[in-house]
Amino acid sequence: MLQIHVADHIATLTLDREQRRNALCEEMVQSFAAALESFRTAGVRCVVLRARPGCKVWSSGHDIEELPAAGLDPLAWRDPLRKLVREIETFPAPVIAMIEGSVWGGACETVFACDLIVAARDATFAATPARLNVPYNVGGLLTFLNAANLRLAKEMLFTAAPISAERLCSLGILNQVVDAAELEEATYTMARRIAGNAPLSISVMKEQLRILAGAHTMSPEDFERIQGLRRVVYNSQDYAEGIRAFKEKRTPEFKGE
Ligand code: LCV
Numbered sequence: 447m448l449q450i451h452v453a454d455h456i457a458t459l460t461l462d463r464e465q466r467r468n469a470l471c472e473e474m475v476q477s478f479a480a481a482l483e484s485f486r487t488a489g490v491r492c493v494v495l496r497a498r499p500g501c502k503v504w505s506s507g508h509d510i511e512e513l514p515a516a517g518l519d520p521l522a523w524r525d526p527l528r529k530l531v532r533e534i535e536t537f538p539a540p541v542i543a544m545i546e547g548s549v550w551g552g553a554c555e556t557v558f559a560c561d562l563i564v565a566a567r568d569a570t571f572a573a574t575p576a577r578l579n580v581p582y583n584v585g586g587l588l589t590f591l592n593a594a595n596l597r598l599a600k601e602m603l604f605t606a607a608p609i610s611a612e613r614l615c616s617l618g619i620l621n622q623v624v625d626a627a628e629l630e631e632a633t634y635t636m637a638r639r640i641a642g643n644a645p646l647s648i649s650v651m652k653e654q655l656r657i658l659a660g661a662h663t664m665s666p667e668d669f670e671r672i673q674g675l676r677r678v679v680y681n682s683q684d685y686a687e688g689i690r691a692f693k694e695k696r697t698p699e700f701k702g703e
Pocket of ligand 1: 510
């Protein structure tokens with residue numbers, strides 16, 4: 447499910463689960479974590495996360511088949527998607543997301559959790575909890591807020607519509623947008639530049655920025671209230687309907703209950 451290549455302190459991880467449109471499943475995330483651990487010991491100074499060249503779908507997001515039945519938190523701490531985002535945020539070197547094709551749901555959050563994003567001009571990004579009636583978790587919403595801004599995060603989360611790479615780049619959400627033919631060169635030029643700099647300084651600044659970006663106070667009462675509201679969503683008929691409709695390849699009929 448993952449191809450791994452390391453050269454000149456730069457590691458490349460290629461998502462390789464085309465038959466399921468690179469859906470992010472438990473097994474893939476375990477391989478991802480193991481790969482990052484090996485990169486850590488090998489002193490890798492920059493990671494490029496990509497899909498196979500020419501892909502139409504970079505990743506279709508969380509593996510919907512692995513979402514729990516109604517009544518269980520679908521994005522709890524141990525969920526593969528939550529683990530994947532934490533692995534990226536805590537890896538002691540920059541992770542560059544190299545994007546072509548469409549990015550969906552939890553894969554969009556995963557890309558936004560990367561340190562840098564270089565995308566092909568025709569790539570698109572869609573946040574999909576509202577498409578499935580999934581109650582996104584607090585940390586996940588913070589990823590969107592830190593990567594974008596409140597107005598854009600609301601548009602992406604409420605409409606679930608694919609947003610173009612060019613528009614996101616014009617808003618400062620992506621670092622670079624290039625023609626597909628130049629995507630590899632642009633990405634690895636950035637990766638080589640990073641790998642040629644001081645790794646200690648970069649890894650400490652990455653950790654400092656992670657801590658600063660997550661420094662939000664929230665009272666225990668507010669947190670409990672949010673978790674209670676999320677329970678209403680994943681306990682709802684609509685939650686079961688969202689997953690059932692995907693499996694039956696039809697449009698869900700949400701009733702708000
Ligand atoms: C499992 C899949 C998936 C998939 N899981 O190909 O952000 S949250 O809260 O929503 C979070 C919970 C999350 O990330 O949820 C997932 C959100 N993702 C989506 O809503 C995208 C779902 N996928 C699609 O809309 C389409 O697959 C796209 C547009 C990505 C690609 O369409 P395309 O026609 O190229 P198919 O739909 O035919 O998919 C090929 C096979 O991959 C499976 C899909 O069920 C199909 O399986 P079968 O060949 O057995 O029919 N597949 C696709 N996405 N996320 N399985």
